[in-house]
Amino acid sequence: MSRILIVEDEEVIRAALRKLLIHNGYDVEEASSVDDASRSDLAQYDLIISDLRLPGAAGTELIRLAPEVPVLIMTSYASLRSAVDSMKLGAVDYIAKPFDHDEMLAAVDDILVRYRNRPRTPDQEQDSPPMSHCDADPAHIMFGQCEPMQRVFTLIRKVAPTETTVLIHGESGTGKELAARALHQLSPRARQPIICVNCAAIPETLIESELFGHEKGAFTGAVSSRNGLIEAADGGTLFLDEIGELPPEAQARLLRVLQEGEIRRVGSTQSRQVDVRLIAATHRNLKAMTRTGEFREDLYYRLNVMQIRLPPLRDRGDDVLGLAKRFLRDTGERMHKPTLRLTPESMRAIESHRWPGNVRELENAIERAVILCDDDMITPDLLDLDNEREDVHLPEAFVQSEEDPSSAHGEQPKDLSLEDYFQHFVLENQDKMSETELAQKLGISRKSLWERRQRLGIPRKKTSSGNA
Structure with missing residues (x-):
């Protein structure tokens, strides 16, 4: 069982996060400050989750105090720029507050998997061999035995070793970020960071500053110069999820990055060279958006060098049951219910459901059923699926x-x-x-x-x- 330390001064957030992690099978301890946390042996933990702003020392001080333990930094949008600096200091990732449960659990699981068999000290890390292509194969990161997913895996294997820009298209919940991580881990940049940004989650007024950085005095509140997320990804991979939500000004700036490999911070007259491999994702029809002027046509063609389309879960045949059984096994083990099985009626319900939320919806349904199950059998009522074929109602005219x-x-x-x-x-x-x-x-x-x-x-x- 993985041991996690939460360092957060707000008791409500700390208690909620503790409950979430314990509920998902983790051994959790907590502290209200860096000073409080340092009273225990930090090396005993598999992961430290810390708020950035704490009474006394900042959360990033834990990176120095526990160099062998991965540190996940929590930060509000107002201090998101500081999260970039946190990663420069050695934080393995950051998560913006407020976060939803799925987002936090995905981040925790990803970090623990990455660090489980990895040498911990900096010297060991320098001497460790790079991840083999077998270990980083997309089939080890994503599940998919159907023909559409096998085509996706083939494309990932072919394009990952190149520097080509990739556009991942798929409905919400199909696993676009997993595909991006597979592309990164199979690439020559695998030892460098991958910075994942959800463009829809950052307020439009902040997006340019977050991506490209800013100079001191560039706008009200810019009391110092800050690196942007693109600079944080220098040498590695930048994954821009929901790129269709980028405002026009940010689209123009991003085009410059792709064309010239340079950025200019907000409020600066000087350009800086950056070396990033861009992977973008969207559930929207960018081609249609170019016709309405919502998305730049020149940027679209720069992004659409290689397109990977992730199939919706309803088009993946037997993968639906395969995924359900994997989620049931993993969730059951995490919640100490390893003998759970799906009844034949449950399997039929899973196969007939349309899954508009795709893999994420399936995972949530299985987790809910595991929590509610009092014996060894998952029945359809525990899955609580609404098997209507579509959520559109026909107008009277039809x-x-x-x-x-x-x-x-x-x-x-x-x-x-x-x-x-x-x-x-x-x-x-x-x-x-x-x-x-x-x-x-x-x-x-x-x-x-x-x-x-x-x-x-x-x-x-x-x-x-x-x-x-």
Whole structure:
């Protein structure tokens, strides 16, 4: 059982994090400051999770006090720039507060796996052989026995050793960050850092400063110069998740990085050379966004040198059950329930579910079932799956009897899928309906309408009226 030390001065956060980690099978101790933490033998821990800002010494002091133990730094968005400096000092990763449970558990699991069999001291680390391609093979990082995933693994193996920019496309929860990590670990840059940035998680007003850094006095509150995340990735890999959310100004700056290999900090007139390999990911249709002016066409073609498409879970056949059994085994062992099994009814329910949240949704469903299970069998009610085929409701115009071929919107082809209906309805009506009216007619939220537009590549009409 891995031992984790939490160093956090806010009791509510400390208690919540402790409960989360204990619930997931970790042995946890806690401290409220660096001074408090240093009273115990820090070398006994497998991981230290520390807030950056603490009473007395900063959390980064633990990196010096425990050089053999990986330190995960927690930081708020307001101090995100300091997290870059933390990684320069030796922190293995950082996580922005507030974080969700899945994000924290993924970070903890990733660090523990990376450091489990790794030499701990700096001298040993310098002498250790690089990770073999067998150890870093994508099949050891991601699970996938179906043909679409085997094609993904083949692409990763081919493109990873190159310096080529990669665009990973896939729905939310399909494992885009895992694919990026596989590309990094199979590359010549594997011994250098991989910096992962969720572009949608950083406020638009901060994104340029976070990525490119800033000079002292560049804006209100810039009391000192700071490196950006791109500089932190110098020599390694930069993974930009949800790159479709980058604002136009940041897109232009990123294009400069790709074209010239240089950055210019906010407020600076001097450029700096950087050597980074860029991997980007999105669930949005960037090509459609170039047509509406939301995404720069020149940047799109710079990013889209090599594209890897991750299939949704519903298209992965027997992988669904394979993943469910792996999650059941791992979660059961972590929660001291190693004998759990899926009933035949549960397996049928898993196979028939659409999994709109993909692998992440499946993992959450299994974890929930393990927690609730009182015996050795996982039944369908524990999985709590809603096996509706789709979350789009047909508008009344499409609810026609077979004897009535007419429609309020003209002749409709028979046997259309719900996505076909959705696309036809939106294209037919978006000139005369607002987004709110379209969503109401389809029986979905405006957010679902927007997300489905991106997935199906249906650009929103730009009108001079006030339709929204």
